Amino acid sequence: AGQLSGGEQQMLALARALLQQPDVLLIDELSMGLAPVIVEAILPVLRQVAAERGTSVILVEQHVHLALGIADRAIVLVKGRIHLEDRASALTADLGRLEAAYMGE
Template identity: 65%
Template sequence: MTTVLTCTELDAGYSQGRPCVRDFDLELQEGEVLALLGPNGAGKTTVLLTLAGLLPSLRGTVDIAGHQVKPGHARGASEGGLVFVPDDRALFTTLTVEENLRLAVKSRRNWAAARDTVLGHFPELDKRLKVPAGALSGGEQQMLAIGRALVQNPKVLLIDELSMGLAPVIVERLLPVLRTVADTTGTAVVLVEQHVQLALAVSDTALVLRHGTNVLQGKASDLAGDPKLIEDAYLGAAGHPHPGVAEPSTVA
């Protein structure tokens, strides 16, 4: 398989010399879905912002499809094929659903195919194309945010807190779409999500951050089968060996 995202010895944070994420390593393969988990304040969003080039790294490297991205160079990350969906969705609320999607399509000639792709995943948006994004429900707004990301044909898709403000039944509807996208297009997905079991159900691998440190990493199916292992990682317990799961690193 092809590696599409690599970061090595990444320190991330908001002031030089005071990283809130330390020595973060990640290698993501084409079509892989990674659940990036951890309690509030663990550094998950900081990692995504740094990978997307919206926050300069304090140390380490980020490579997208074999090309190193300059720290804090969001355009370079985007040109490399990385697309970031933030937790506030960043929609143009006064523009219609169609206008939001059209702005993300790189070529007008690709508009019809791009629209059909989005509506294939989210048929609920078909009758809402002429509606301002600000008038959509929370679930519809998240569909639009994900759809706008997909029409950019990302190699790497980062999604921060997909479930923010949404009912669990909507989250259960949206998460499998990411699995389908990864399987059918080869897009690699990094998913930050507080609904742990729902996230693990659609992921290949999972990683738990606590206080900016990777304390647990392994196959999503293994972690889903041992909730106590994740609970220990969240709370700072030592953890215990599990087949196929990397032994936790030292907890900060």
């Protein structure tokens, strides 16, 4: 793995985690080190594989629009406390609420 780029290491770590067939998979900043086009390709596949295996995924992601595209629910934390929680589709339809939550309003 020492010869792999950061993005390749990230994809390898995800593949290794999925091979274990966990009940819950926690992914922190999947997009870090990956080209946006790769992230856009991986997220729908991740959702499909997780659904097929019955794996719940908790995704922490700075690129909210990408995460909302595959999520069932979204939670915004402020100082470790839930500030906003709703269905991803509801937040996608009302980005003003989401932006206000990010601004601490």
